[in-house]
Amino acid sequence: MTEKYDVIIVGAGAAGMMSAIEAGKRGRKVLLVDHAKKIGEKIRISGGGRCNFTNIHTHPDKFISKNPNFIISALKQYTQNDFIRLIKKHNIKFHEKKLGQLFCDESAQQVIEMLLLECKEANVILKKDMKIKDIDKKDDKYFITVDSDKYLSESLIIATGGLSIPKIGATQFGYDVAKKFNLKVVETLPALVPLTFNEKILSICKKLTGLSIETVVSFKKVFFEEGMLFTHRGLSGPSILQISSYWKLGENIRINLSPKLDVAKFINDKKNINPKQDINIIISELLPKRLAHIICNENNVSGNICEISNKILDRLSDSINTWEIKPTGSEGYRTAEVTLGGIDTNEISSKTMMSKKHPGLFFVGEVVDVTGHLGGYNFQWAWSSGYVAGQHA
Ligand SMILES: Cc1cc2nc3c(=O)[nH]c(=O)nc-3n(C[C@H](O)[C@H](O)[C@H](O)COP(=O)(O)OP(=O)(O)OC[C@H]3O[C@@H](n4cnc5c(N)ncnc54)[C@H](O)[C@@H]3O)c2cc1C
Structure with a gap:
């Protein structure tokens, strides 16, 4: 069996859900897949359960990357104020804890529910507990294989995050995909640890x-x-x-x-x-x-x-x-909040998040060589990069 989509997104974390919402809003037929049984686990445990979802002072100098200029475009295309507007639209109450860090008053679960609702409204098809066996490209189309089923799409967005906290589902997947498509990966290391x-x-x-x-x-x-x-x-x-x-x-x-x-x-x-x-x-x-x-x-x-x-x-x-x-x-990836390094930004267009060598292949969120300081910056990168890919996939 082969199912056809316009866009397939692997990884239903912060960046993957944002890409799915935006691509879906453009009328694209979107499939969002994750190997986890429960969606948004990292959001749920973030910010001590209250999710520090952005920072008022978001600026490219709050991020680490081999190529610091790469970050500018996505942060301009989707700003902290855009995400705050989304939070307000869903009536999620929040407060500034310190240093511009915005947290939910109640629970990080509200952010997960907001994203899932937005996905639903954008007609995104979400499949959980999907163990991807293979990824391939043929005649400018991307294929993912799960068991004996194949899923085909024009655009493939990799949003599988970094290596921190393996017990809630972090894998090497994104870096392996990059290697398979001959894209450079900047050495990865545990950070915010x-x-x-x-x-x-x-x-x-x-x-x-x-x-x-x-x-x-x-x-x-x-x-x-x-x-x-x-x-x-x-x-x-x-x-x-x-x-x-x-x-x-x-x-x-x-x-x-x-x-x-x-x-x-x-x-x-x-x-x-x-x-x-x-x-x-x-x-x-x-x-x-x-x-x-x-x-x-x-x-x-x-x-x-x-x-x-x-x-x-x-x-x-x-x-x-x-x-x-x-x-x-x-303490290593067991307790690290993020992963330093990742897909080399020279391989990706900063305007679209698409691979320069493989049109239709996108990387977003933490899997890319962009790491924020502590304080809501990592989620803002996930929202911004996810948004950008969602406009072009
Ligand atoms: C304890 C903790 C607290 C944090 N608190 C904050 C905070 O308050 N503010 C902040 O800005 N940042 C925080 N962070 C960092 C933030 O959570 C991440 O930077 C952000 O979640 C990255 O988003 P992402 O979508 O790129 O990756 P993730 O959110 O990690 O999502 C990746 C998704 O891909 C899926 N996946 C992985 N491998 C596969 C595979 N092989 N097949 C299918 N699916 C796969 C995973 O199951 C997951 O759902 C925290 C991190 C941790 C660990």
């Missing part, structure tokens, strides 16, 4: 598990001023997740544990004003007690400040303002 450390630093993290503080975390010239969380596996929290997208194995990151204050000056003033004060108490004015205590211990400092040499106090303040540590790795 907690970092891991050697035994010495890990033991500190374990003692401080659950503690969250405001930090500036930097790698070379890139820095993020956000919260950092100590966990029993290492370091996490927004600032660490953000820097993980830039950090390179074998290199150090820098953490400023007291970003609002020049600690050396603060300690020096204390020494002059109240030389008999205990150093532990002084550091506890800057940092949570548990952390202050560990930092003093690690630097072998105790007792009255007047009895501690300036050299040792300088070392102590450095360890607070510029704690330089070398991660040994990351």
Whole structure:
């Protein structure tokens, strides 16, 4: 049996559903397939169950790609305001949590239901639990094979996402399709992911598990001023997740544990004003007690400040303002929010998301070498790139 469509989309996540809606609205006969039994799982678990669906400050400089200019066109064609309009049309209540990040007031499920309803209204045919055996191209038509059935289309959109969280359905599929059609793939790596450390630093993290503080975390010239969380596996929290997208194995990151204050000056003033004060108490004015205590211990400092040499106090303040540590790795795709790298953007038109070598073949969403910062940018890329392919497929 062979079923014929104008457009077949593989992957019914954020980008795939958006492509399907837009192609369907143009009157195209659209088939949207997914191997999962449940649609939109990544949306459901996103933003702690509330889906940080976009960011008011969406701008190309919030994205990482080998070719940063690639991102501009799609973000212009479908902006954060376009998606906010869609959310409002469906009466989904939302709020800005911080830094322009928009979350549903109630549940991420509302976004899934909105997309499914839009798909239905655009006459998209949705098939779940479809295990695709093969993809092929013959006489400018694309074929997908599921069991003994074949599905044929003029346009094929690959929207199978990245490699993060395999237990909810992430696969290599999109990258394998690219290879099959001789398209380059930029090396993939887990990103927006907690970092891991050697035994010495890990033991500190374990003692401080659950503690969250405001930090500036930097790698070379890139820095993020956000919260950092100590966990029993290492370091996490927004600032660490953000820097993980830039950090390179074998290199150090820098953490400023007291970003609002020049600690050396603060300690020096204390020494002059109240030389008999205990150093532990002084550091506890800057940092949570548990952390202050560990930092003093690690630097072998105790007792009255007047009895501690300036050299040792300088070392102590450095360890607070510029704690330089070398991660040994990351928690990997098991907990990563996204995948860095993907289909090389040089292979795709930024105006249409279509392959330059294979007319009719499109790639959208996270499978492409475009990765957003934390804060709703990854969904906005899915909506924007999905929209663009939907106009041309
Ligand atoms: C825990 C977590 C929280 C996140 N929170 C946010 C957030 O709040 N805001 C934000 O902007 N981003 C967030 N992200 C990132 C965001 O979810 C992704 O960037 C986005 O979902 C990518 O959309 P996509 O459509 O490209 O891929 P996906 O949403 O991953 O969809 C891919 C689809 O393809 C299907 N598929 C895969 N392989 C096959 C195959 N072989 N055959 C058929 N179907 C297949 C999958 O089942 C899936 O339905 C989060 C990610 C995680 C893991």
